[in-house]
Every structure is written in structure tokens, then in C-alpha cells.
Amino acid sequence: MEPNRHTVAELVAGRWDDHRPGLWFEGQALTHHEVARGAAARAALLADLAPPRSHIGVLLDNTPEYPLWLSAAALAGTAVAGINPTRRGPELARDILHTECRILITERARLPLLDGLELPGVRLLPTDSAEYDALLAPYADARPDPCLATPHDRLLLYFTSGSTGAPKAAICTQGRLAAAGRSLAGQFGVRPDDVHYICMPMFHGNAVIADWAPALAAGAAVALRRRFSASGFLADVRRYRATYFTYVGRAIQYLLATEPRPDDRDHALRLGFGTEAGAVDAAAFERRFGVRLVEGYGSSEGGAAVQWSPGTPPGAVGRAGPGLVVLDPQTCAECPPALFDAGGRLVNGDEAIGELVNRGPNPFEGYWRNPEAEAERRREGWYWTGDLFCRDADGYLYFAGRGDDRLRVDGENLSAAMIENILARYEGADAVAVYAVPDPVTGDQVMATVAGEFDPAGFAGFLLAQPDLGTKMAPRFVRVVERMPVTATNKIHRAGLRKEGFRCSDPVWWRPPGEQRYRRLTPEDVEGPLAPTAGASRVRRQGLEPRTR
Structure with missing residues (x-):
């Protein structure tokens, strides 16, 4: 690792003259040096196309162009807005315009998504076009110069999904991303000879912050999968000799649903890091594939994180660190400790479950052009995660759902x-x-x-x-x-x-x-019996209604 490099730009430039394999994608392989050279060329092009501190959008699958443009933006002091390709029509246009993208990096297969959209002032750059190759050609000899970047420069604008309202674009600076990469690389012992398999979409914070950044910080290689494929997972892991991957949501369940094979443990993979696998599936994954899954909790915006450690009880995420408390969102009072019976059932959920809040210093850097949502996160001067937890008497935290996952049954x-x-x-x-x-x-x-x-x-x-x-x-x-x-x-x-x-x-x-x-x-x-009763009204959930975030 490079502990004295405080920006992503410095980490990118540090790979110059490193001729080890650095990036794999399908039949393509680039050295770390070639990645740094490609980033430098794109940064030089960007400097001629847009002013410093501007924003570019990236509407791509996980192709080499994605990390190349992340690296280029870091060198140029520009921010990247990851555009979700599942958005359509006015919603897609809203995301691009809301983040004030001057340039949209995309590919020809995505152009139909943009047909008919009004995107004034946005220049489209399809990366698989002759025009794109011609634009890049004059900058082929550029060298990466990290001097333009500072730790406080915006680098990522990544959209967080919400239960209500439009997605919010969370800000992540170069300093925070570089620090996150160093922290995770240290936590998981990432080495320069490791290979990080990036199969989660790079428009999402998980793939960039928890997979790409620690590889960059440690000088490890990355292998890209255009889109997640459960059936192609093991073949890719073996092909690239991947040692680490991240996951979110149902990815682990999809992998477990594939047909078991006698050679399921024939690979170099040693660790998976992510969220929402659940204790049952994590144990099943380790039994079948011989790979330990580390379940962590971290708010997308960076305002709170909980790390698993040895001795964490079954079902718990980890021990609450300094400043982390579970509060009643109405009274701001701490919830009493969670009590479990002999069978492991929570017996005082009514009073023990509340919202996880960070009352200490935190790296939340706000939302782009959304002061209302930002103020909601920072109520009382604290960071409110919007997620439900309970905490036992020993300080271990148990995830109880998102803010709108609370149910109230018979009181x-x-x-x-x-x-x-x-x-x-x-x-x-x-x-x-x-x-x-x-x-x-x-x-x-x-x-x-x-x-x-x-x-x-x-x-x-x-x-x-x-x-x-x-x-x-x-x-x-x-x-x-x-x-x-x-x-x-x-x-x-x-x-x-x-x-x-x-x-x-x-x-x-x-x-x-x-x-x-x-x-x-x-x-x-x-x-009949399930039809709403005339005149009935829904009860308010004692201050635990979903909040607009």
C-alpha cells in the first residue's frame, strides 16, 4: 500500500512503470502501466473538453473504460456521476441533468436509451466509435500528473436508492475514496498479487468503494465482468485467479442456486465482502465453495460503518464503534438493550429497535444539490442512517431492516x-x-x-x-x-x-x-374478509414511518 498517497490521482499515477498485469476483461489484458497511460490520455482529453471541477456521466457496463474514466477524472480533478442504465426516459434524463454532466461517456448499445431525451449542453462520447478513437489519438503520449488533484476534490456522485422521491447523488471526494481503499486493503490484507473480481455494477458505490479502491490502494489487479452472472461466476474466478470479490443484495443466493459440482472449491478465491447475504446463506456459501463471506454494514453515504470481528454473536453485524447509538427517532433517546430468549428471539423489539445514528465525527460529505435530504441526514448535528437496528447489552448491533421495513402487527x-x-x-x-x-x-x-x-x-x-x-x-x-x-x-x-x-x-x-x-x-x-373495513385508518407507527431521504 501507499500510505502517503492521499488522493486517487496519486494512486493512479503510482502505477506508472508497473508492468505487472493490472486489468482483465474478457479476452483483453492491460498492465498497470497501460491503465495509467490510458487514464492519462483520457485526462488530457478531458482537460480540453471541459473545465476543471466539472462533472462527467458514465453510462457503461463494467468494461475497461469504466475504471479508465474513473482514473482519468481523478487526474483531471473532475467528478464522475455513475448513471444507472435501468432508468428510463425522464428519470434517466433527470439523473444526467441533476448532476450537471457536461459529457456522457457511453457505448453504442446504450444510445437507444437516450433517444428523444432533452439533454441540453451534454456531449455524448460512445467509447466504441471511430470518433472516440480519433479524439484520444493525439493524447497517447500523455503522462499521469496528480498535482492538479486535492483530497477535497469531488470524485464520485453516486446515486443512492430511496423508498420515496428521486435518487440522491451522494458525494465522495478523492480523499475519502483513497482512505476507504487503504482501510479495506489493510482490513482484508490485500496484497499486490491479489486479483479483485468486480462483478457488481460500477455505477453503484459498492463496486467502486469496496472492490476497485482497495485494489488500487494495494497495487492489486482487477478483473471485470460486464454484468453479474451466477452461471459465469466460477469460470471467471478460475480464469482470472481472482482472490476477492464484493456482493450486494441477492447475488449470493443466485450463486447458491446454481447446480453444485464436485469442483466447486477448485479456485483461488479466499474472501467475499458485502451486505445482505444473511447468516444462513453465508454459512452455506462457505460450506460449498470454501470461501468466507464477511458481512459488513456501511451506509452508502459513508456516515456510519460497522465491522464484524471475531466473537461477534450469530445474527449480529458487529460491535458498535464510538459514537454509534440506536435512538428513538421521535424522542432522540437511546433505545434500551435488546433482550433475547433462550431460542434467540428478540422479546422487546417494541422498545429496543430504533434508528442507527452516528453522534461522532463521520465522513458524510453531503448530497449534490439536495439540501433538504442533507439536512434530514444531519438532524441534531448527528448522522441518521435511516436504517433500523437494535443493540444488546454487550454493544453488538443487529440489523432490523431499512427505515420502511418496520411492521406493526397487533400493536x-x-x-x-x-x-x-x-x-x-x-x-x-x-x-x-x-x-x-x-x-x-x-x-x-x-x-x-x-x-x-x-x-x-x-x-x-x-x-x-x-x-x-x-x-x-x-x-x-x-x-x-x-x-x-x-x-x-x-x-x-x-x-x-x-x-x-x-x-x-x-x-x-x-x-x-x-x-x-x-x-x-x-x-x-x-x-371478502380481506377487504378494508369502512372508515378504518392506518395507525401511525409510533414515529417510525419511512422518512423522505
């Missing part, structure tokens, strides 16, 4: 994340999502979507056998799908599931009040 607050962890043990489930649907009278009912095999009698028996499943946690409704709907970053599309509820085209099974068995939901049920 009791429940955690969707904790119910999901229990349902993930069901043998037929490839993936599970738990969320609230309105009770016909007041409050919520628990609904689960299960991807995979579902036997209603077997599922009911499974629930009865779970010692940590509280009496109000059992799903009232179970939607059965072939494949879990996910976002572009492989996170469950919870907003869509909540919106459709049990009025959907997929098979839904339900458990009428007072019954243990599940039966198929019929139109008569929907229009």
Missing part, C-alpha cells in the same frame, strides 16, 4: 430483516423477502415472497419448528415466484412487492386468522 413492532433470516432456513427457498401489507382494520400484516419451491403444509410445519419465530412473526400471506424481483444492484425490489401486496398475478397462499394451515388465496377472499 407490536416487528423487524422484517429478522423474520427474513428465520424464513431463509426453509429448505425450498432460494430467496425470501418480508414486508408489510395493510391489515383490513389497522396496522400491518406480515407478507413474505418466496422464490423457489413452496409446499404449504411443509412450510406451516417449518414455522412451528422455529424456536425464535415469535407468535406474530409468521407470515399471513406467502407469494410464490420463480425468481425474486430485484433492482439493477441485485437488491430486492421491495417497493414493487409492497405496492402489489397480495393483489398480484403470482400464486398467493394465506393463513386465515386463528388457523395454522395455509390455503390458496381466492378472489372471494380478497373481496
Whole structure:
């Protein structure tokens, strides 16, 4: 590692004259020196096309052009806005214009997404065009010069998804990204001979901050996958001799759903780092592939992080560091410690679950042109994560869901994340999502979507056998799908599931009040006992309504 290099530009320039393999992509291989040279050429071109401290958008798959332009922007003192290719029409135009992109780096396959969009002042640069090659040619002899960059320069504008409103563009400076890279490289012992496999989309902070940056800081190589593929994962890992990868959302479940093979452990991979795999799937992944998954928690904006350490209890994310507390969002008072019974069931969720808040110094650098959302994050001078946790008497934190994952059933607050962890043990489930649907009278009912095999009698028996499943946690409704709907970053599309509820085209099974068995939901049920009661109103969830963030 290079501890004295405080900007990404310095890390990029430091790879000049390093002729070891530095980047692999499909049939292409570049040395670290060639990557630095390519970045320098693009930085020189950028200096002639846009003024310093301007913004460029990148609308690409994970091709070599993505890290080349990240590196070029660092050298030029420019910021990169990662544009999500799953956005469409006015929403896509809004993201590009909101981040004030003067140039949009893209490829010809993405141009149809831009047809008909009004993007005044935005120049399109398709990287697989003759025009692009001609523009770059005069700068082929450029050398990387990190002197223009400072640690305080914006480098990333990456959109964070929210349950309400348009996505917010979080700011990440060169100093923060370089520091994050050094920190993760040190935490995981990344060496120059490691290979980081980047299969998560680079428009998302996970791939850049947790995968690309530590490789850059340690002088390790990267191998790119254009888009995540569960069936192609092991072949890529073997081909590139990858040692490290990151994941988010359902990626681990997709890998576990592939057909097991006798040679599943025949690879060099030693570590996976990410979020939302869950304890059950993490253990199954290690048993099958021989690879330890480290589950961490970090807000996308950088305002709070929790690291796993040896001795962390099952189900916990890690111990709360200095400044991290769980607060009631209405009173700002600390929630009492979480209490678990002998079966591991949280018995005081009503009072123990609150919002994770960082009352200490933190590296949150704000949102681009969104002072309202920024002020909401910084209420009372603290950083509010928007995520629900509880903390035990020893200081260990347990993730309880996003701010809108709270359920209130018969007057009791429940955690969707904790119910999901229990349902993930069901043998037929490839993936599970738990969320609230309105009770016909007041409050919520628990609904689960299960991807995979579902036997209603077997599922009911499974629930009865779970010692940590509280009496109000059992799903009232179970939607059965072939494949879990996910976002572009492989996170469950919870907003869509909540919106459709049990009025959907997929098979839904339900458990009428007072019954243990599940039966198929019929139109008569929907229009009869499940129809909203006239005059009923939803109760407010004691200050734990989703906030606009």
C-alpha cells in the first residue's frame, strides 16, 4: 500500500512503470502501466473538453473504460456521476441533468436509451466509435500528473436508492475514496498479487468503494465482468485467479442456486465482502465453495460503518464503534438493550429497535444539490442512517431492516430483516423477502415472497419448528415466484412487492386468522374478509414511518 498517497490521482499515477498485469476483461489484458497511460490520455482529453471541477456521466457496463474514466477524472480533478442504465426516459434524463454532466461517456448499445431525451449542453462520447478513437489519438503520449488533484476534490456522485422521491447523488471526494481503499486493503490484507473480481455494477458505490479502491490502494489487479452472472461466476474466478470479490443484495443466493459440482472449491478465491447475504446463506456459501463471506454494514453515504470481528454473536453485524447509538427517532433517546430468549428471539423489539445514528465525527460529505435530504441526514448535528437496528447489552448491533421495513402487527413492532433470516432456513427457498401489507382494520400484516419451491403444509410445519419465530412473526400471506424481483444492484425490489401486496398475478397462499394451515388465496377472499373495513385508518407507527431521504 501507499500510505502517503492521499488522493486517487496519486494512486493512479503510482502505477506508472508497473508492468505487472493490472486489468482483465474478457479476452483483453492491460498492465498497470497501460491503465495509467490510458487514464492519462483520457485526462488530457478531458482537460480540453471541459473545465476543471466539472462533472462527467458514465453510462457503461463494467468494461475497461469504466475504471479508465474513473482514473482519468481523478487526474483531471473532475467528478464522475455513475448513471444507472435501468432508468428510463425522464428519470434517466433527470439523473444526467441533476448532476450537471457536461459529457456522457457511453457505448453504442446504450444510445437507444437516450433517444428523444432533452439533454441540453451534454456531449455524448460512445467509447466504441471511430470518433472516440480519433479524439484520444493525439493524447497517447500523455503522462499521469496528480498535482492538479486535492483530497477535497469531488470524485464520485453516486446515486443512492430511496423508498420515496428521486435518487440522491451522494458525494465522495478523492480523499475519502483513497482512505476507504487503504482501510479495506489493510482490513482484508490485500496484497499486490491479489486479483479483485468486480462483478457488481460500477455505477453503484459498492463496486467502486469496496472492490476497485482497495485494489488500487494495494497495487492489486482487477478483473471485470460486464454484468453479474451466477452461471459465469466460477469460470471467471478460475480464469482470472481472482482472490476477492464484493456482493450486494441477492447475488449470493443466485450463486447458491446454481447446480453444485464436485469442483466447486477448485479456485483461488479466499474472501467475499458485502451486505445482505444473511447468516444462513453465508454459512452455506462457505460450506460449498470454501470461501468466507464477511458481512459488513456501511451506509452508502459513508456516515456510519460497522465491522464484524471475531466473537461477534450469530445474527449480529458487529460491535458498535464510538459514537454509534440506536435512538428513538421521535424522542432522540437511546433505545434500551435488546433482550433475547433462550431460542434467540428478540422479546422487546417494541422498545429496543430504533434508528442507527452516528453522534461522532463521520465522513458524510453531503448530497449534490439536495439540501433538504442533507439536512434530514444531519438532524441534531448527528448522522441518521435511516436504517433500523437494535443493540444488546454487550454493544453488538443487529440489523432490523431499512427505515420502511418496520411492521406493526397487533400493536407490536416487528423487524422484517429478522423474520427474513428465520424464513431463509426453509429448505425450498432460494430467496425470501418480508414486508408489510395493510391489515383490513389497522396496522400491518406480515407478507413474505418466496422464490423457489413452496409446499404449504411443509412450510406451516417449518414455522412451528422455529424456536425464535415469535407468535406474530409468521407470515399471513406467502407469494410464490420463480425468481425474486430485484433492482439493477441485485437488491430486492421491495417497493414493487409492497405496492402489489397480495393483489398480484403470482400464486398467493394465506393463513386465515386463528388457523395454522395455509390455503390458496381466492378472489372471494380478497373481496371478502380481506377487504378494508369502512372508515378504518392506518395507525401511525409510533414515529417510525419511512422518512423522505
